Amino acid sequence: MAWLRTVVFRAFFYSVSFPIVATVPISALFGQHVVIAHATVWTRFHRWAARVILGVHVRIEGTRPVGPALYASKHQAMFETLELQALLDGPAMVLKEELADLPMWGWAARRYGALVIDRAASAKALRQMMREGKAAKAAGRSVLIFPEGTRVKPGETPPLKSGFAGLYRALGMPTVPIALDSGVLMPKTGAKHPGVITIRFGEVIPPGLPREEIDARVHAAINALEG
Template identity: 65%
Template sequence: MIVLLRNIVFAIVFYGLSVPIVLTAPVSALFGRRAVMRHATAWTLFHRWAVRHLLGIRVRVEGERPAGPAFYAAKHQAMWETLELQAMLDAPAMVLKRELADIPAWGWAARRYGAIVVDRDAAAAALRGMMRDAEAAKAEGRSILIFPEGTRVQPGETPPLKPGFAGLYRLLDMPTVAVATDIGRLWPRKGLKRPGTATLRFAPAIPPGLPRRQAEAAIHAGMNALEEQDGRGDAPL
């Protein structure tokens, strides 16, 4: 009953207040990229507060990140890491599916934020557009974040990386960091979110310029470093 109550309160508070926050993002976007970046960060910090205090989910961060901008490739098990990493990585340019970028008004705000739009069925011209967006983000001194498995996966699933990762890795010429998480244990696709401790682990950065297979193998292993670990203790209710 306590877990159910936590979920109900979280849904009312977080999603209830998120509606006006998201709907007003285009207004912030009118004032430029920095304004919409601050708007997005405020939302993600609110999400962090709600997850910690309403759901009772704590976060253990392991590993170290590069001092400057980097290319981050993260595991995707829940909505949680898409928002948490936005705040933790200081508003990185995020690779976004075209379906999201095509949402009226919100999609425009996402592009103003600096989202890098990817179309899985794109022609060569559209792919070149994605590469231009990525280069522009790098020129602004921003980190870039991708979820290279292409979709949300269940704990234990380790699908191969989508081809877009290799193209961006080669183009960006940046230190590249794999990010693993086990949030899916506590935040299932269906069912109740449970209190406990989630881990976010940053693998050591790999340098630019590695052969494609070597780079993909290193990042895939780093992203899935927590997939076979069990027995992490839950936090008290």
């Protein structure tokens, strides 16, 4: 049954997603705020499809701060890349260059205002990410980063990438760590399973801390559901 639900979900989600993504150029004609609204429609559709077809529900723990913030989230599944877009009201998301280079989808992500960085995290790429992050902050948007740098399996707790500390220092925004356990129900490979995914907002961390301290606090907080 789990495999059947998974196949139906994939077929339905991607078939409906294609025209949604394909019409982004039309939204882009009316400005970034319309692109963000367009993306929110897509992510809410994903939430609905996951709930109705897969039986996946979301439990929110903790409280979001009022106003823009730097959100640092655990990354275990594609699920949160969409769910957090809607949940955080359209944040500027740090995105791997490989995704931004995908035909059509990558263009749409750039119009949305994604902060693109290459996997090698060269000095030039990091400076570009920080400039784009500052622009997002100036526009009153939150910024979302997956500080471990890639999707990991449940139970894995790799160190944070250097780009996170640089962005934290450059933006000077309050930082909110996010723990989640999406990988248990929504693994990268294999069947998806019904159940409840927990998304936990951690304690707000002020700007201006030394790198060792901010890394340690965020690493502990985003891994609070591991083990």
